[in-house]
Amino acid sequence: xxxxxxxxxxxxxxxxxxxxxxxxxxxxxxxxxxxxxxxxxxxxxxxxxxxxxxxxxxxxxxxxxxxxxxxxxxxxxxxxxxxxxxxxxxxxxxxxxxxxxxxxxxxxxxxxxxxxxxxxxxxxxxxxxxxxxxxxxxxxxxxxxxxxxxxxxxxxxxxxxxxxxxxxxxxxxxxxxxxxxxxxxxxxxxxxxxxxxxxxxxxxxxxxxxxxxxxxxxxxxxxxxxxxxxxxxxxxxxxxxxxxxxxxxxxxxxxxxxxxxxxxxxxxxxxxxxxxxxxxxxxxxxxxxxxxxxxxxxxxxxxxxxxxxxxxxxxxxxxxxxxxxxxxxxxxxxxxxxxxxxxxxxxxxxxxxxxxxxxxxxxxxxxxxxxxxxxxxxxxxxxxxxxx
Numbered sequence: 001x002x003x004x005x006x007x008x009x010x011x012x013x014x015x016x017x018x019x020x021x022x023x024x025x026x027x028x029x030x031x032x033x034x035x036x037x038x039x040x041x042x043x044x045x046x047x048x049x050x051x052x053x054x055x056x057x058x059x060x061x062x063x064x065x066x067x068x069x070x071x072x073x074x075x076x077x078x079x080x081x082x083x084x085x086x087x088x089x090x091x092x093x094x095x096x097x098x099x100x101x102x103x104x105x106x107x108x109x110x111x112x113x114x115x116x117x118x119x120x121x122x123x124x125x126x127x128x129x130x131x132x133x134x135x136x137x138x139x140x141x142x143x144x145x146x147x148x149x150x151x152x153x154x155x156x157x158x159x160x161x162x163x164x165x166x167x168x169x170x171x172x173x174x175x176x177x178x179x180x181x182x183x184x185x186x187x188x189x190x191x192x193x194x195x196x197x198x199x200x201x202x203x204x205x206x207x208x209x210x211x212x213x214x215x216x217x218x219x220x221x222x223x224x225x226x227x228x229x230x231x232x233x234x235x236x237x238x239x240x241x242x243x244x245x246x247x248x249x250x251x252x253x254x255x256x257x258x259x260x261x262x263x264x265x266x267x268x269x270x271x272x273x274x275x276x277x278x279x280x281x282x283x284x285x286x287x288x289x290x291x292x293x294x295x296x297x298x299x300x301x302x303x304x305x306x307x308x309x310x311x312x313x314x315x316x317x318x319x320x321x322x323x324x325x326x327x328x329x330x331x332x333x334x335x336x337x338x339x340x341x342x343x344x345x346x347x348x349x350x351x352x353x354x355x356x357x358x359x360x361x362x363x364x365x366x367x368x369x370x371x372x373x374x375x376x377x378x379x380x381x382x383x384x385x386x387x388x
Contacts, residue, residue, distance in 0.1 A: 206289025209238030
């Protein structure tokens with residue numbers, strides 16, 4: 001019987017010192033003022049070259065990241081694999097703007113594909129389109145490619161070629177790859193690119209996956225349109241379903257620029273569409289690859305129930321659950337313990353470069369209602385169980 005309350009299973013890979021570190025980390029993250037102060041102090045300390053890297057690497061980096069390089073992630077890959085949980089290596093460098101940086105990110109993503117080839121413990125690779133091309137270019141191309149001038153079209157062609165290279169390597173090495181979702185005002189560009197890659201490489205099975213953020217009120221219908229297009233053009237749809245991570249920024253921009261808010265009116269509406277999207281994918285699972293990226297217990301249980309209802313094999317490689325490293329272990333480990341396919345996003349990269357990601361993780365844990373309290377209560381429960 002699937003239960004997310006079994007903390008013995010949830011923290012089976014954690015030593016007492018690991019639990020204590022997690023406890024104090026989430027305790028600090030539960031204080032928004034402390035998180036904001038820490039974010040500002042850390043940014044200043046890095047700019048002033050103060051020696052804080054060791055402290056960061058031993059605490060928040062260790063909680064949420066696998067290492068600074070692919071090689072350093074070996075321990076995390078093995079530890080997760082020992083509990084039948086896969087690793088998705090996520091090169092978490094953000095905010096770059098040069099062609100050299102974009103080429104470098106392309107090569108690094110291809111390295112994750114080569115590392116995953118034939119490795120049962122690394123079922124997917126992943127990349128962000130903003131790691132491969134300028135944000136402003138993606139924004140300008142969002143409505144129509146015709147908006148671009150001659151130089152920008154050449155720049156877009158380079159972006160396209162980087163994405164094509166990654167997806168081609170994924171295809172050749174039989175490693176499925178996720179294209180992450182981003183801000184709504186560049187998402188049309190990303191969707192267009194993802195559709196083209198799926199049409200090229202998903203003829204036999206889902207290898208390229210687009211990401212659908214169900215906290216947007218139009219994404220359930222867009223998922224269905226995407227599937228219809230895939231059916232008409234003769235390819236499999238790859239769908240990673242998430243709720244979303246940019247709500248405050250999306251609402252603020254819509255208000256400032258005077259356009260309709262793209263975000264769902266309520267959390268209940270988001271939950272409803274997410275769970276309906278799960279059902280739609282399972283109903284069509286012979287033609288869809290599904291990864292449910294969620295830290296939500298109810299949605300995880302609903303997907304497990306749908307797998308049972310539609311008599312789908314738990315081990316079907318077209319169905320994965322996914323969570324972030326360092327979060328929601330009670331979901332990941334209990335699902336894996338009960339025989340479901342599970343993979344953790346394992347971010348990596350140089351500490352200084354991954355800092356924006358780490359700060360965002362801390363702020364997200366502070367802002368998501370109940371997230372930090374849930375993590376803390378589970379850790380306390382397990383600490384108490386062990387003391388007995």
